[in-house]
Amino acid sequence: MINEALFFSAVLFTIGVVGVLTRRNAIIIFMCVELMLNAVNLTFVAFSKLYGAAGQIFVIFVMTVAAAEAAVGLAIIISIFRHRETVNLQNINLLKG
């Protein structure tokens, strides 16, 4: 069962990477990052079956960081949208405001 979980996790991570590389909407790219974090969490839980509860504690930390990251990232996206009226990353190509 651990092998299958690792396989699912790898596939989900790859889908997340493909999404980050192919999509242009900043919010969807952000959701793809969340998907990648979820895939890693699945790996942690699968290994916690072999090596004890430390993996599950790591999952809790990853979830906390993901929540913080979502809050800050979405605030950044909102402030970019106020400035440029778009969330399409093709149109956001300057570091200068």
Next chain:
Amino acid sequence: MGYFYQINFYIFGLLAIASALAFVTRKSPVAAALWLVNTMFCLSALYIMMDAQFIGAIQVLVYAGAIMVVFLFVVMLLNLGHPSDIADMRGTWGKLIAAGIGVVLLAQILVIQRQRLPRIVPDVEAPRNVITGIAQPLFNEYLLAFEVTSVLLLAAIVGAVLLAKRRG
């Protein structure tokens, strides 16, 4: 490890992958977010099947319940969803399938109400000390990391409010 268990594990894993594929290919951000919620529910089922019941519950509460709601909130705040793609009613096929499932569910409820159900005795003992196994190392070995997490959350709150605030 029962056969039934194995099959369910595969079903939830494949559902998670299918939902993730649907999520990446959707045009509308609202539809994409809802597919991602489905992926997270399937992952939660996988966690529970791998004896991580607490993580499964937290996954539903935090990811599907909180983080994705924030995403949907921002999508709707910025008015990015396409109203035509997420029209309220589906086509004829959607209505037919919905009617079929509704009839089946109603029939099941009626049958259950008629019968007197036997008392169900679980053949598997409910797992105990699920949270203790996580809480013990979390508050002993990883206490410093746990406390640092609270600082991280505080920084995130302050940062989010400051960034999203209107200048003026």
